[in-house]
Amino acid sequence: GAVVSQHPSRVICKSGTSVKIECRSLDFQATTMFWYRQFPKQSLMLMATSNEGSKATYEQGVEKDKFLINHASLTLSTLTVTSAHPEDSSFYICSARDLGSSSSGNEQYFGPGTRLTVT
Amino acid sequence: QKEVEQDPGPLSVPEGAIVSLNCTYSNSAFQYFMWYRQYSRKGPELLMYTYSSGNKEDGRFTAQVDKSSKYISLFIRDSQPSDSATYLCAMKTNAGKSTFGDGTTLTVKP
Numbered sequence: 001g002a003v004v005s006q007h008p009s010r011v012i013c014k015s016g017t018s019v020k021i022e023c024r025s026l027d028f029q030a031t032t033m034f035w036y037r038q039f040p041k042q043s044l045m046l047m048a049t050s051n052e053g054s055k056a057t058y059e060q061g062v063e064k065d066k067f068l069i070n071h072a073s074l075t076l077s078t079l080t081v082t083s084a085h086p087e088d089s090s091f092y093i094c095s096a097r098d099l100g101s102s103s104s105g106n107e108q109y110f111g112p113g114t115r116l117t118v119t
Numbered sequence: 120q121k122e123v124e125q126d127p128g129p130l131s132v133p134e135g136a137i138v139s140l141n142c143t144y145s146n147s148a149f150q151y152f153m154w155y156r157q158y159s160r161k162g163p164e165l166l167m168y169t170y171s172s173g174n175k176e177d178g179r180f181t182a183q184v185d186k187s188s189k190y191i192s193l194f195i196r197d198s199q200p201s202d203s204a205t206y207l208c209a210m211k212t213n214a215g216k217s218t219f220g221d222g223t224t225l226t227v228k229p
Contacts, residue, residue, distance in 0.1 A: 043220065
């Protein structure tokens with residue numbers, strides 16, 4: 001299946017600093033990438049949908065100025081958590097839709113996730 | 120009311136058992152149905168993908184979709200300890216974003 005990578009896998013930062021998380025589709029092109037947040041023992045919460053070359057679409061309640069998303073190419077999207085606080089500590093997961101799949105680009109593949117801890 | 124409801128579990132079964140995981144949904148526009156497996160501290164992995172009603176089999180896994188009842192299932196035959204994980208159902212409309220269930224945690228005991 002298609003491979004999506006995330007970097008870093010784990011990051012610890014101090015309150016007030018910014019953290020950038022990268023999401024890459026390694027063997028396919030993705031015009032659309034999704035960013036999710038997941039708290040322990042809870043399901044995925046969609047934060048935003050990232051489209052290559054255009055502004056991201058944020059879900060209700062997600063601060064776009066705090067969670068900056070850039071989708072610069074068909075294989076790379078970045079999420080920057082600005083002025084991070086302890087309540088931003090969570091598991092952040094990206095996923096990408098494979099344009100070239102036989103199911104007309106509807107299959108969605110996930111990265112391994114990034115665990116962010118803000119102290 | 121959530122669009123997608125998943126049997127919460129947790130579920131604990133002995134090795135070799137048949138496992139049934141289920142989700143119901145309310146949006147009749149959903150056309151694509153997926154099952155993901157998520158190991159602890161890892162990203163979800165796509166297991167099964169089905170379009171519209173019917174059954175789909177892949178090895179020990181069978182996905183079943185009943186659109187008339189708005190009900191989907193994932194069956195795991197001859198369950199193994201390595202199947203222990205959280206299973207998430209997901210579904211989407213044409214060109215829409217996926218809506219996920221809350222997940223069911225499965226433990227298969229040797």
